[in-house]
Amino acid sequence: MSRSGQTAVAAEALGVGEFETARLARKYVLDCVNLVAQTIQQDHVTTLLFLATVTANISHVTHNAVLADSLGDQVPADDQRRPVSLYALARTYHLSYETARRHLKKLMEAGLVVRAPDQGLRVPAAVLTGPAVADIVLRHHELTRAFLLALQGKDARGEPPIMTPRLQAARITTEYFLTFLRISAETISKDLVTTLVCLAITQALTEQHPVMGGDQERPSTTVLAAARMLNLPYETARRHAHKLIRLGFCERAETGKIRLGEDLKTRDSTRAYLAVTVAETIRLAQRLRPADLAAVAA
DSSP states (O other): OOHHHHHHHHHHHHTSOHHHHHHHHHHHHHHHHHHHHHHHTOOHHHHHHHHHHHHHHTHHHHTSHHHHHHHTTOOOOGGGSOOBOHHHHHHHTTOOHHHHHHHHHHHHHTTSOEEOTTSOEEOOHHHHTSHHHHHHHHHHHHHHHHHHHHHTTOOSTTOOOOOSOHHHHHHHHHHHHHHHHHHHHHHHTSOHHHHHHHHHHHHHHHHHOSSOOTTSOOOOBOHHHHHHHHTOOHHHHHHHHHHHHHHTSEEEOTTSOEEEOTTGGGOHHHHHHHHHHHHHHHHHHHHHOOTTOGGGGO
């Protein structure tokens, strides 16, 4: 069986097809980033840099199964958090160094990120133990539960909770959507901001037109809708939307609005992207071990 065929079968094991898996994953990632962005009062790019720093600080723990399980719902102390360089963050998440530096400045001014003695970046443990983060973790847990159940075609009401402790689940899912965004950037434009604009445009189209395809006219939306979704300046969103048009991911509709490229679903790169997205989503479901998703690991 081909890789795409295997992916389709794997996605069906979740209860939905591969395109629906990708749609649910995109919505989940944007919803999670939006939740954090609203709380720390930053745009989505700044928020992602914040989350990437949090994740990098403890990657030596989370990438060790024994240490990760023993950590549970604890927040590592500052001396256990390894600083990360701005250059490493920018390179990993496809941001220009200047863009990353500009967003880091906002995080430092807000007290969310500090420079360690070796000039690396660290999110202080005190930031992660406050009431605001506790509220994020609680609401994020419900988003994750609803996402995993939607992957099985189930409604969240009346279903069992996720068994993984909340902070541990938050760490696992943060790694998931940072991976999702990195993979998306590698497929779309090698630029995180352009990728976010593309995802926001696609999400806006989905929200306005839940059923797309068939003989109906392809739906369109405005760049302003994407800018508002990401809390980005309109001019920034417009500039990246033009880049998406040049790359063929989007095109101008007759109305002047923007829509997805006509051949997007048939591209080889799209099929490969779907395969990786489905694989990462199945891996997430396996790692979280919710009581009602044990069969996914089969």
